[in-house]
Amino acid sequence: MLNYILKRLGMGVLTVWFIATATFAAMHLVPGNPLANEKATNAVIRANLERQYGLDQPVLTQYVIYMGNMLKGDFGIAFSEENRSVNDIIRETFPVSATLGLLSLLFATAGGVMWGALTAIYRNRWPDYLIMFLVILGISVPSFVFAGLSQFAILHLNKWTGVSLLPVAGWGSFRAMLVPALVLGLSTMAYLTRLMRSTMLDVANTDYIRTAHAKGLSTTRIFLHHQLRNAILPVITVLGPSIAIITTGGFVVESVFAIPGLGRYFVQSVAQLDYTVIMGTTVFFGAFLVLMVIAVDILYGFIDPRIRVEASR
């Protein structure tokens, strides 16, 4: 087992290195200069700026220097914000996105498992149709629509009741998190519902469930102990990468609700061609994602003894 984990981690490091190198190459291939602005600076000022950011060096030297610093855990200084290191940006904004993301995952998993199980129980009856209709809606409607609509709803709710029940936007209190977290988690919830439904139905047709029925176990017991526990495995598979994706910030939801998270840096850094922030956010996200995938693989063995047996063979 330890051997397996070490091997996976080694591959993970290699993957992250590959991500970093590919990103570095891609962003330098894109035409444009991170220091260029609407107002052109003269040659003297441009040279001074390039020297300060090390852009006067050949690209290969820049790559070696950057990788060296990254190994020491230093992502460098942002181009678009004076005096702010990319480490600081991640350190300050990731907790915000992570808090919001974990809350939205809580909504998503609780909702997904519950609705999914419900649709499986009521298969081909009206609760199934209704929920599946909402699921299609949740998957196909983009989050900016939900975000805008829910903000509109809050605004009118506040006007109607005369008190500020929920803040329209902002960050800092628990109630400011509720609606954004719900909106952020909607598509994951919809996806999990569908996944849960199909695996629940698969499990329901297996021999051991039939055996359980035959030996006279109560429906509730079969549902909780046999059906649900087996059906939840694929959900955990999906959840690993989902954690990495959702907790690193949703750009749209964060900008609609004025949440100071990491999401906007992913988008703005590309628009600004902010080399260090592009590298920092991409490598951070890549490493996180790789780690979560490995974590899920390892967790599997603990949740499902069958997989451990397979591995030891």
Next chain:
Amino acid sequence: MLADHKSRSYLPWLLRLFAALCLLATGVQVWAQTQDQAVDFATQSIQLAMSDEPRSLNSIKAVDAFGIYVVEHIMDGLLRRDANHQLVPAVAERWEMHGTTARFWLRHNAVWSDGRPVTAHDFVFAWRTVVDPATASEYASMMYVVKNGEAINSGKMPLAELGVKALDDYTLEVELEKPTGYFLQLMTFIVFFPAREDFYTAQHGRYFADVENMLFNGPFTLTKWVHGAALRLEKNPSYWNRDAIHLNLINIPYITNDSAARFSLFKDGKIAVEDGLVGIVTEQLHGALENRFRIHSHSDGSQFYVEFNLRPQRPTSNLNLRKAMQAVFDSQELVYKVLGIPGYIPGHSLFPVYLQGVKAKFRQEYPVPLPSLDLAQARRYLQKAKQELGVDNIPPLSILADNREINILQTQYLQSLFKRTLDIDLRVDVQSFKQRLDKMHTGSFDLVIGGWGPDFDDPMTFADLFASWNGNNHGLYNSPLYDSYIKTAQDTDDQQIRMDAMGKAQQLLIDEAVILPTYERVISTVQHPQLQGLVFQQTGAQMVLTYARVVE
């Protein structure tokens, strides 16, 4: 039977649910009462939103609109502009200018927020730091008017050679490179603000990076800066002119670039202005009119235009081709019928209408002829152009623009206009921001949608754009005559000579069809009725809260 049993057990459940809802409701009530509002009369405090994080608050290096906006509220230069845009004393009590020498007498009661006086040495240090090549300040070029500024910035001279010295603690003398008609206007710009050497060096390169690295001398102090999230400005109790400042607190708890979100915050009574720097979009303007909000529109000083590429290998280097396009282009149709944004002014010149001339507005003293749309004349120009270029048909021209909606709309309009009137094909080349800049600077375009926001309060901030040496002259317009007008205007402080020269430059740009002016931008904001005294400017901080107050 079973159903009966169930319905009986529902009752206590319903009761419990009801109790829980009641508890929740009271909780929400308590929750809701701790709400902060857009304005508060008793405490003279207001709340605002910003659409972006300031890139820097360091007066020596900041170049972005949001940085400049905050810095002008927390720092004080030699001069300041009052609510009517007139220059008034700030740290300097009085001043004199003779040719290339300026002298400022500093007031004795101007202090830093740690209680020590603001002295002439603080200006000398700040100005030298701006031109220091190691600082790499983007606005260092503003300091080139000071003697040796450019040479020092190029690393050819030591810092001490800069033409600024402290005669004593409270007298500052400036030696200029040459007479500069707009020098005093520059004194309100943040790169000319002071910085104290001992404090600056003690920050080890983190000057104004966070609140604990800041030293203020302006009307407000910054007491909180959570990057990307919130700022908080409080009245500076040690500011020399504190009695003229009414607001005690400017709280900025929201930063979002989503204009719909900011408008929702305004409608919910959470912010007092939406938004002084960016403005509301057209759809929101309609909503604001329906709701009878207080709307204010002002020019932000920016002039937009289509630039032609004049590099010899480009068809657009042909004067007659450009004149043909000029003769069919109607900026009024573009602004009123295509863009349809209330308040926008059709462009007729490189120089926007608000600029000041010698005695009156520049555009009143040097009026431009309104374009006469003449299709027959345009076709004669086109015919001549085809002969000169030796082609039967003008090859398709590329028009470069970035992916903002207003620019795409313009390219579509021009595409159909030139096809319909001159049978010229335009190929639209839409690029993202940095890629458009790259193509603009390398000259990969025939036409490009460009624009300019003024750096200081003088027509020269526009005039020198098309001088042959200017890096913003993307089409490489190279006219010795134009250059001579600009040099004339730059080498004297006689306002009549300067404005005359720029008036001629304005006409030359039209005669040679170097650009097609499209529009002057106007920003519309909605404001809380209790907030009075907001000032909007075309240069520097675009919205000034220094003279604002909350009324009952």
